[in-house]
Amino acid sequence: NAGVMQNPRHLVRRRGQEARLRCSPMKGHSHVYWYRQLPEEGLKFMVYLQKENIIDESGMPKERFSAEFPKEGPSILRIQQVVRGDSAAYFCASSPRGAYGYTFGSGTRLTVV
Amino acid sequence: DQQVKQNSPSLSVQEGRISILNCDYTNSMFDYFLWYKKYPAEGPTFLISISSIKDKNEDGRFTVFLNKSAKHLSLHIVPSQPGDSAVYFCAASASTGNTGKLIFGQGTTLQVKP
Numbered sequence: 017n018a019g020v021m022q023n024p025r026h027l028v029r030r031r032g033q034e035a036r037l038r039c040s041p042m043k044g045h046s047h048v049y050w051y052r053q054l055p056e057e058g059l060k061f062m063v064y065l066q067k068e069n070i071i072d073e074s075g076m077p078k079e080r081f082s083a084e085f086p087k088e089g090p091s092i093l094r095i096q097q098v099v100r101g102d103s104a105a106y107f108c109a110s111s112p113r114g115a116y117g118y119t120f121g122s123g124t125r126l127t128v129v
Numbered sequence: 130d131q132q133v134k135q136n137s138p139s140l141s142v143q144e145g146r147i148s149i150l151n152c153d154y155t156n157s158m159f160d161y162f163l164w165y166k167k168y169p170a171e172g173p174t175f176l177i178s179i180s181s182i183k184d185k186n187e188d189g190r191f192t193v194f195l196n197k198s199a200k201h202l203s204l205h206i207v208p209s210q211p212g213d214s215a216v217y218f219c220a221a222s223a224s225t226g227n228t229g230k231l232i233f234g235q236g237t238t239l240q241v242k243p
Contacts, residue, residue: 020172049229058133058218058233059173072228107172111229118229120165120172 020045020110020121021090028127029098037093037124041110048091049109049118050083059107065091098128132156133221135234143242148206150237152219155200159221163231164193164204167216176217177204209241 021040029035041048046067051059061075065085076083080098085091095102105125111118134153142148150164160181165173179186179193179202186193192205206213216238220231 047229051233056235058135058235059220059231061230061232064228064230072230074230109172117175117178120174122170122172 020108020119022106022108022121022124024124025122026125026127028129030129031099032097035095035098035102035126035128037095037106037108037126038090039093039108039110039121040090041108042119045110045112045119047111047113047118048085049111050091050093051107051109051120053105053107053123055104062093095126098126100128102126103128131235132159133219133232133234135217135219135237137237138235139238139240141240141242142209144211145208148204148209148213148239148241150204150206150217150219150239152202152204152234153200154202154221156221156223156232157200158223159232160224161222162193162195162202163220163222164191165218165220165233166213167218167236173218206239209239211241211243214239214241 048065050062053059063076063083064072080096082094105123107123109118109120163178164176166176167173177188177191177193179195195202216236218236219234
């Protein structure tokens with residue numbers, strides 16, 4: 017079991033471009049969480065998804081951000097028209113059920129230039 | 130609105146001594162608390178947790194204490210080892226209607242000196 021896999025590890029985008037962050041949960045896990053860590057801050061919850069469903073998106077910015085977890089394939093966090101303030105580390109976590117003991121991936125570090 | 134606060138950005142201790150990391154919270158609905166450890170360029174790793182029905186939970190060198198009246202919890206590491214040097218995050222959640230979402234503190238960087 018390779019754990020929670022996130023790719024790419026590092027992503028550089030110019031202002032106005034789109035960023036796509038991928039997360040493959042652990043085998044057998046059907047619950048995925050996305051968190052964002054801004055520099056010098058703790059992790060902030062963004063969204064919780066189960067296969068084909070968004071369960072809680074209370075932490076997602078209202079514009080430009082979207083997430084999906086299709087029946088097949090990884091979960092995708094999509095940021096349209098990136099701005100410098102989107103530069104952060106984005107962590108995905110997975111769980112076999114909606115519970116707290118979930119496993120985090122190593123993160124994607126997004127840099128907007 | 131910072132519901133979970135770790136007021137000490139950093140802590141330095143000598144190898145073999147006790148490390149005490151502190152965390153305060155404001156939301157009285159929180160009833161489950163966790164500590165995560167994070168190395169640079171890696172994701173957080175779960176360390177230990179405690180439910181609000183307890184005031185102490187121990188796992189090897191790690192003990193978490195919960196003081197509900199003070200809305201305060203602490204993580205004790207004894208004896209501290211150089212490999213414990215990392216950022217430690219406190220996290221909290223409210224089980225009522227919750228979906229597993231965690232509220233994290235800002236983190237405390239622990240340095241254990243040999």
